[in-house]
Amino acid sequence: MELSADASGVLEGSDIGSQKDRVVTEAEWLQKWEMGNIGFHKEQGHPLLQKYLDVLLNGRSGLRIFFPLCGKAVEMKWLADMGHYIVGVEVSEKALKEFFAEHGVPYHEEPVPEISGAKKLQSTSGNISLYCCNIYDLSSSIVDQFDGAWDRGALVAVNPCDRQRYVNLMITLMKKNSSYLLATVSYDPNKHKGPPFYVPESEIKSLFGNHCEIKCLEKVDDFSDKHRQWGLDYFLEVLYILKFLG
Numbered sequence: 001m002e003l004s005a006d007a008s009g010v011l012e013g014s015d016i017g018s019q020k021d022r023v024v025t026e027a028e029w030l031q032k033w034e035m036g037n038i039g040f041h042k043e044q045g046h047p048l049l050q051k052y053l054d055v056l057l058n059g060r061s062g063l064r065i066f067f068p069l070c071g072k073a074v075e076m077k078w079l080a081d082m083g084h085y086i087v088g089v090e091v092s093e094k095a096l097k098e099f100f101a102e103h104g105v106p107y108h109e110e111p112v113p114e115i116s117g118a119k120k121l122q123s124t125s126g127n128i129s130l131y132c133c134n135i136y137d138l139s140s141s142i143v144d145q146f147d148g149a150w151d152r153g154a155l156v157a158v159n160p161c162d163r164q165r166y167v168n169l170m171i172t173l174m175k176k177n178s179s180y181l182l183a184t185v186s187y188d189p190n191k192h193k194g195p196p197f198y199v200p201e202s203e204i205k206s207l208f209g210n211h212c213e214i215k216c217l218e219k220v221d222d223f224s225d226k227h228r229q230w231g232l233d234y235f236l237e238v239l240y241i242l243k244f245l246g
């Protein structure tokens with residue numbers, strides 16, 4: 001495996017051999033939720049979304065915004081309160097129920113006829129629809145297409161062997177000229193097995209580059225004790241804006 005350091009000293013490479021075979025099963029994600037092992041959840045929401053909200057919204061109102069692998073992300077409530085329409089997908093029903101309970105949002109449940117065993121939990125006001133199923137069971141014929149997406153803890157949580165499949169799905173779900181804010185992480189993948197997985201910029205370009213303009217907005221030092229315990233000595237969050245071509 002060849003890795004080189006970019007200007008910030010961060011490893012960059014196209015073959016992250018140490019992580020490529022790692023698989024986290026659906027059962028393992030469900031167990032994390034059952035055990036409350038959800039260190040990824042940000043109770044106060046994500047500062048980078050707050051900071052770059054205008055880049056996502058671009059002055060538009062009433063957008064349909066997608067939250068892949070949404071967990072109980074509080075940013076769904078923020079954007080719904082601004083008048084946007086939120087669609088999320090998450091395999092853990094517990095996560096979705098906690099989202100509605102913690103924000104005091106009344107909701108109802110209904111089956112999703114196209115997906116065996118799936119449920120849609122929808123706010124009574126209709127502006128938040130959360131699908132409880134495997135993301136790979138969704139399609140644009142079920143959820144239609146989106147004006148925007150907030151992908152945090154999503155591409156980086158997808159098993160490396162499923163990354164291309166995930167991106168292919170995202171491409172079908174995004175409208176022309178839509179905006180996709182993508183938050184990734186950067187660290188030495190030889191020292192931590194993930195998730196979150198390290199997805200280098202070169203791979204983001206090869207996954208999305210034929211369909212989007214890609215711009216890196218910011219790299220933020222997010223190193224904490226948790227990362228030190230993982231055996232790391234640096235950990236960055238990297239935010240991109242992807243503009244789907246018209």
Ligand SMILES: C[S@@+](CC[C@H](N)C(=O)[O-])C[C@H]1O[C@@H](n2cnc3c(N)ncnc32)[C@H](O)[C@@H]1O
Pocket residue numbers: 026029030040041042068069070071072073089090091092095133134135136152153154157
């Ligand atoms: C790292 S967490 C991030 C959650 C959320 N995006 C956030 O920022 O807090 C990844 C989430 O994806 C869910 N998940 C993992 N694989 C999934 C799949 N194939 N389909 C739907 N949800 C999945 C997990 O249950 C977990 O809640």
